[in-house]
Amino acid sequence: MIISAPTDALQINAAWERPNPETIAKLSHFPVALIADAQGRMGVMNSALSSITTGLALSGSVLPILTREGDNLAIHRALDDAREGDVLVINANSETNRACFGDILGELCVSKGIAGVVIDGATRDVADLSELGLPVFARGVNPAGPFKYGPGTIGRAVACGNVVCNPGDGIFGDQDGLVVVPSANLEMVLELTMAQDAAENNLRALIPSEDSRIKA
Template sequence: MFIDASTNSLTVSHRPTNAPSGLIESLKQYPTANVGDAMDRLNLMDTGIASQWANGRCVGPALTVLTREGDNLAIHRALDDAEPGDVLVINALGGTTRAVFGDLLAEICLAKGIAGVIIDGLTRDRAAIKELGLPVWARGVSPAGPAKYGPGAVSVPVACGGTVVNPGDLITADDDGVAVIPVERAQSVLSRLADIDKFEEDLRVRIRNSAVHAAAPAMASTN
């Protein structure tokens, strides 16, 4: 860790092996809304977990953290186990009084190759994090900083935005919000996404063609 603090209050579990990189890369081409459709519109975090700056996007395996409201010791410890491409998913108990994340943690995340950060709680230093380019989703922002005492846990199942996230589940997040793909369902979800994409593209073509045909008689009547 980059801080000098005892981790005796923390529980750290073994992280699972990440899903194949090819599967993750394939998921990156689909928007979160379509991912939700492919899961029967389940496993979507509530709208309180919102993008903290526009056009942020991430897809990757969940590195999960459970922490006490207003405390980020477990987050610092989790980043020791981070692998490039991970999405940090933090259950900060939905706390709305103190931030558990800020620009210094964002710097560590970028150094570790973290793809994005999802917080059921608050962040701070939003402008600085936006400038760094780290995508963050959270319940809001506060200037009040965190403590570093624990307790907490790393790589355990957590609740985030009203949705269960297991370590290694695949996260996809964009301006619409956050979806959680249980890792054992990822391949079937990807197959459904391809079908949804084809259906939507075919429907767009029909809509655009109908607009062209509707406009043609009107144009002819003016000649």
């Protein structure tokens, strides 16, 4: 950590299987809505969590973090174990009266190759995060800064946006919202998403084009 703070109050699990990055990359080419449809419309996060860095999509492996509202000690510590392609998925108790994330953490994430951040809570420094090009989804925005006391957990299952997120699950976000795919289902959901995409493209082919309407 670049901050100096005791971490005794944190419970840390640093070892879990990350998903195949090729599978994540292939799924990332599809809209979140299509992925959600392919897995029976399950795993979709609450719509209160929305993109605050407009136009930036995310995809990667879940690194789950549980923190007390308005406290970011666990987030700082999690970055010590984070790997390129991870997405920080943070349960901050849905509290939006104090931010637990901001531009300094954003710069640290970019330096670590973090693929995005999802916060069931609040962030701040929206303009700076957007300039960094870091995809951030959050429940709210608040200029009030965080504490650094803990407690918290890292690398253990958390609830975020009403969805249980386990370490190593796949997560995808775009302007429609966020969907989580359990790690054991990623390959299956990729196949189902490809099939769903083909089916929808077949339907689109049946829609009369503007040229055909003019000729008619």
